[in-house]
Amino acid sequence: SENANVNIEIFDATGREIMTLIDNKFQNTGYYTIEFNGENLSSGIYFYKLTAGAFSSIKRMLLIK
Numbered sequence: 001s002e003n004a005n006v007n008i009e010i011f012d013a014t015g016r017e018i019m020t021l022i023d024n025k026f027q028n029t030g031y032y033t034i035e036f037n038g039e040n041l042s043s044g045i046y047f048y049k050l051t052a053g054a055f056s057s058i059k060r061m062l063l064i065k
């Protein structure tokens with residue numbers, strides 16, 4: 001692992017970007033917790049994309065209200 005600029009973006013089921021939680025913020029290697037407030041979103045399936053340097057991962061999440 002290495003220090004890197006980090007992005008976390010949230011997308012709806014159609015692939016439209018809903019919000020950016022972290023925007024190109026330099027982070028040291030380690031574990032972090034961020035808060036996601038989806039109160040203005042409807043229940044359903046969303047995706048989040050984590051990018052840190054050369055690493056990128058997209059995962060599915062379910063928002064239930």
